[in-house]
Amino acid sequence: MDANTERGDGEPFDEPLTPAVRPVGAEENADGAAAGETIQVEELTGSRRTLDPTIQRVWVLQAAVPSLVLGGIAGAAFAFLPIGDAWVGTVVATVVFALAAVLAMLRYRSWAYEVRGDSLYLERGVITDVTTVVPYVRIQHVDASRGPIERAFGLATTVVYTAGSRGADVSIPGLSPERAEDLQARLKQLTIAAEGEDAV
Amino acid sequence: MKLDPLSIPYRTGESVLRLAWLLVFLFLGSPLDGLTGAGLLVVGWFVVALAYQLVYYQRFEYELTDDSLDIVSGVVSRRNREIPVRRVQNVDISRNVVQRLLGLAQINLETAGGSSTEASLNCVSEDEARRLQSAIGQLKREEAQTAADDEPAVEERRLFDITPKELALLGVTGIDLRLLSVVTVVLPVVAPSLRERFADPLVGLAVTAPLAAVVIVAVAAVISGVLAVTNYYGFRLSRRSEELQYERGLLQRFSGTIPLEKVQTLAVSESFIARQLGYASLAVETAGYGPDDAGSQSAVPLADRDRVLSLAASVEAFDDPDFRRPPRRARQRYVGRYGAVAAVAVGAVFAADRLTTLPVAWYWAGVLLPVAPVAAHLKWVNLGYDVQPEYVVLREGFWTRTTTVVPYYRVQTVLNSRTVFQRRRRLATLVVDTAGSSGLTGGQPRALDIDADRAAELREAVANRLQESLNRRQEKRRRERLRSIEPPTAGTT
Structure with a gap:
């Protein structure tokens, strides 16, 4: 508590802020010395990576809602039409979902x-x-x-x-x-x- | 500083007129007492609006300091804004007829980022607008410059004045010829059914269809001519050190600046007619601008092609482009695509003829079939790309051929994409994305349907050249900074 109030009395901006971004090569003589602590680009780079396979499940699940909606629309439409019946909706939903699942798999494979x-x-x-x-x-x-x-x-x-x-x-x-x-x-x-x- | 006092009556009138318009629609055709009610409403609104504008005027203040434009505004909720001058992209002045009569001008300030106009001064006096525009330009230059060397006096160099001939041509070349092709194909097809529906008067329409096309084109020419004259009357382009300044308009006068350091890409476009006459236009794209202006500003609405190219080269020093075309198999692709579209169109018209009672001259649509290969060839011929040491130049389009010049140091991302159909023919599209918001030119600068391997190669090459050219620029800047520091130190030692 005490320390806090003491700090409050003093100037709060006493501490020099360290800049988040330091301009590269702003000071010429710092070039050599700074090289050691500057960012080592080589350490940060990586080889070619693919995604987590779990993403396929996410994509498949994300396709579920639209395929259900499409199936619902198709079902409702066919219920009123002379040809077909409401079950067409189920077929549509299944087909769309299956296509989406295949697409999700292919999409995962294409990603890098x-x-x-x-x-x-x-x-x-x-x-x-x-x-x-x-x-x-x-x-x-x-x-x-x-x-x-x-x-x-x-x-x-x-x-x-x-x-x-x-x-x-x-x-x-x-x-x-x-x-x-x-x-x-x-x-x-x-x-x-x-x-x-x-x-x- | 305050706005011009005359802005009070102007803004009041503006808001009353807006209401009056609404009322005209609401009360149109209603009995008289409705009209008097509307009148009362307008008068009442006038009083309210006048009071509001008075307060608005009282509470609006702006000031141009050494490095920012500060605006304090707002009647109910106050807003205190500081716009750093260095970040200002464009200063636009517009004056419509009423504003010109009152000697007023509206200033819009645009900055990168933010989808709308950053600040608007509505309205200040004409002289004040001019003063602000040049003062902001001056401040920006001073900021950009390291204090040392004296700037030679700002000289204004006139680059381009539109001639009456060019203005007239602008109207003609502005016509969209696609309209003509649609008219000549669609009219004969539907002619029989029109004839049946309307009986006598339209007899022989099939014969007169080309005539109708001519009439439609003539009408379009008149409209676009009028638009061209009102928009570009007295177009002037001048250069003041690092800024382009333009002025245009007959009824509403616009004046704006294009800072050259913010230029992203240049687009030289030639519509079909302009190309035949040897004319072209130049648009300059700057970063992040309002969606209504789409970041693309017309630097030259229409001029001799060589003149446009030399003007463009004075802004960005690119070489005369030597275009490479996509491989021939790209053309085969277009033949296939257009052929399929034509076949579908013929099929659809034929089906309409058979399935409906309307008689349709479906065989006329057959004209499309032989046209498809020709169209494919024309599309292919107009495609091209040229990779230069400092720029990549891309060309596309038959009806309006657009040549885009992209400096490497403006490139944001590079990507190449291949659709299923492109993969079959080992083709790819290279897209060079910049921060320019691509308005008039439509879409990003791209090289369509080039060889897939070449596209991949170019993708890497463009990315590498971006790095190189950034390094060069940085090096140059550092040298300039060093030079500006050196003289005094040399003096002391």
């Missing part, structure tokens, strides 16, 4: 990411196969998000934002929480190391 020296590399897509390169210099911020289903399966998503018009597109799903946190930390370090310009 790699933390490279100067950029994040992503590869995914079943019908349209997309390969993205996100240079660290361009990263604005990195989020970790966990939806309700993802939480139930103990998974997390890392979302990388850039100023580009496709910014929010860059998200890596199906990571274990530790892995997501680790990735977020790595990307943060790498982004600081790559710090150069305005991100725009």
